[in-house]
Amino acid sequence: MNELATxxxxxxxxxxxxxxxxxxxxxxTQPHLIEEWLxxxxxxxVVDHRFNLRGDWGAVDCQVLTxxxxxxxxxxxxxxxxxxxxxxTLTPTRTGTHLRMVQSGFRPDQTQAYQGAKFGWQKFxxxxxxxxxxxx
Amino acid sequence: xxxxxxxxxxxxxDPTRRxxxxxxxxxxxxxxxxxxxxxxxxxxxxxxxxxxxxQAGLVRDRHEGRQTHYSAQLGxxxxxxxxTSQMAGFWQGRFNDLEDLLKRMDQ
Numbered sequence: 129m130n131e132l133a134t135x136x137x138x139x140x141x142x143x144x145x146x147x148x149x150x151x152x153x154x155x156x157t158q159p160h161l162i163e164e165w166l167x168x169x170x171x172x173x174v175v176d177h178r179f180n181l182r183g184d185w186g187a188v189d190c191q192v193l194t195x196x197x198x199x200x201x202x203x204x205x206x207x208x209x210x211x212x213x214x215x216x217t218l219t220p221t222r223t224g225t226h227l228r229m230v231q232s233g234f235r236p237d238q239t240q241a242y243q244g245a246k247f248g249w250q251k252f253x254x255x256x257x258x259x260x261x262x263x264x
Numbered sequence: 265x266x267x268x269x270x271x272x273x274x275x276x277x278d279p280t281r282r283x284x285x286x287x288x289x290x291x292x293x294x295x296x297x298x299x300x301x302x303x304x305x306x307x308x309x310x311x312x313x314x315x316x317x318x319q320a321g322l323v324r325d326r327h328e329g330r331q332t333h334y335s336a337q338l339g340x341x342x343x344x345x346x347x348t349s350q351m352a353g354f355w356q357g358r359f360n361d362l363e364d365l366l367k368r369m370d371q
Contacts, residue, residue, distance in 0.1 A: 141355040147366045155365055165361035229355055 138232035149198045149218040149225045156201055156216055173201075190214075205231065272341065275320040281313040282306055285322055288336035295331050 145152060155161045157173045167181040167188070179252055181188040189206040193213065202215040212233035219226040276282045284299055296314065302305045314334055317323040321340040326333045 139351045139355060141352065141357050141359055143363075145363060145366065151366060151369065152362075155362055155369065161365065161369070164365045166358055177327075229359075231351055231355070 138230055140230050142228045143227065144224065145227050146224040152218055152227060153198045153201075153223050157195075158216060173197075179203075183200070230239055272322075274321060275316055278313070280309075281316060284310065284313050285317055285336060288323060289338065290332060293326070293333045293335040297331075299334070301349055302358055 152216045155165065157171065159171050160167050160202050162171055167183045169179055169181050171177075171179045171190075171192075173192070175192050175195055177192045179190050179192070181190060185206065190203045192199060193202040193204060194215075195201055200215065200217050202213055205214045212231050215230045215232075217228040219228070219232075276285065280303060284303060287299065287302065288294060296307060296311055298316075300310045303310050303313075314323060316327070317334075318325060322337055323334045324337050326335070
């Protein structure tokens, strides 16, 4: 195995939000609220709890890893053969909260192209037409 | 959108062409004859679609005797499937929806 194959990659999205951590925490951890901004789910704020996020394109398999109320939340994120970890960090600021999301664990050898071949091209390409329609 | 994206989208937006490419992804290498048997269009039409797919780098042809065998080149999809940039876009959208929700929520 070459060196590249063991590398991980990360996606980081950060934003200053004009609401206190407690309120954001509710949106991140209550299933009916999670559904409003992410996906349908059976999330529970319990370490080791396994849950699914269900989108119209398929499901994401997740398991809660860490919970520190109003501060940090992390769970595994498995979809289309990709294994990653999503970590939310809430830091209070004078004007509200600095919210940071890190998704890490992608390996270069786990591209969607190859996993997609196993997990169903049809769904992927059905969405392509919509993407094309939007792009024009 | 970069040109390579446009080309891949245009190439795969045609349902018949996409079905041919999906079949090659699913079932591996095929001859034009085998593809035509399932495509629901004439052999010249299938050959034309294969030509477009080949130009986009999505299929490769291999000549063996009088037969030409085609196989899918999944690597050509790499520009569409850079996971980190796809997911970054996904999460930016989620953050937007999260902020909208927070504005609607009770304290």
